[in-house]
Amino acid sequence: MDVLTQVYADHAIWVWLALGMAILAVEVSTGTGWLMWPAASAGVVGLLSGVLNPAALEIAVFAGLTVISTLLARRFWPQRGGESADINDNVARLVGHRGKAAAAFAGGAGRVLIDGKEWAAELDEGDSLKAGDDVEVIGLSGGTRLRVRAAR
Numbered sequence: 001m002d003v004l005t006q007v008y009a010d011h012a013i014w015v016w017l018a019l020g021m022a023i024l025a026v027e028v029s030t031g032t033g034w035l036m037w038p039a040a041s042a043g044v045v046g047l048l049s050g051v052l053n054p055a056a057l058e059i060a061v062f063a064g065l066t067v068i069s070t071l072l073a074r075r076f077w078p079q080r081g082g083e084s085a086d087i088n089d090n091v092a093r094l095v096g097h098r099g100k101a102a103a104a105f106a107g108g109a110g111r112v113l114i115d116g117k118e119w120a121a122e123l124d125e126g127d128s129l130k131a132g133d134d135v136e137v138i139g140l141s142g143g144t145r146l147r148v149r150a151a152r
Contacts, residue, residue: 008055016046016058037073041065091144094119094137098151101129112137112148124149 008015020042027035045052045062052058099114105123112121112135122141123129134151141147 012049012055012058013046016042016049016062020046034070037069038062038066041069091119091140091146094146095139097137099135099137099148101131101133101135103131105129112146114146119146120144121146121148 020039023035023042024039027033027039041062044065045058048061049058052061094114097114099112099119102111102113102118104110105121105128108123110121110123110129111118113119114137121135121137122145124138124147129135129148129150135148136151137146138149139147
C-alpha cells in the first residue's frame with residue numbers, strides 16, 4: 001500500500017475536512033456562492049467517514065450531497081438584488097432614495113439632487129414638481145435617467 005493510500009485509510013476524516021476547508025478558501029476568495037455546498041458536503045462526508053467505507057462510497061456520497069445541496073440552495077436560497085445585482089452600478093443603487101428637485105420639471109423631465117449629486121430624471125405620470133420639492137426614486141429609464149415621483 002502506498003503512503004497516500006495509507007494516510008487516507010488512517011485519517012479519512014482529516015482528508016475530507018481539509019478538502020472542505022480548501023474548497024471553502026477558494027469560495028471565500030472568489031465569492032461566487034457555488035462552492036459553499038461542495039465544501040459543506042466534504043465536511044459532512046468527513047464526519048461520516050467512520051461509517052462509510054470504502055473510499056468509492058465516500059466519493060459517491062460527496063458527489064450526491066454536492067449535487068443535491070447545490071440544487072436545493074439555488075431553488076430556496078434568497079436571491080440578491082432587485083433591478084440590478086451589480087454593487088458597482090451607481091445609478092441602480094439610487095432606487096428608493098429620496099432627494100430634491102434641482103429645478104422645476106418641464107415636460108416631465110428635469111434634474112434631481114440626491115446624495116449631493118445631480119441626476120437627470122423623468123417624472124412619473126400625473127405628477128408635477130417645482131424646484132426644491134421632495135422626490136423619491138422609483139426606477140430607471142434608459143439606463144442612466146432616474147424615474148421619480150413626488151415624495152409621500
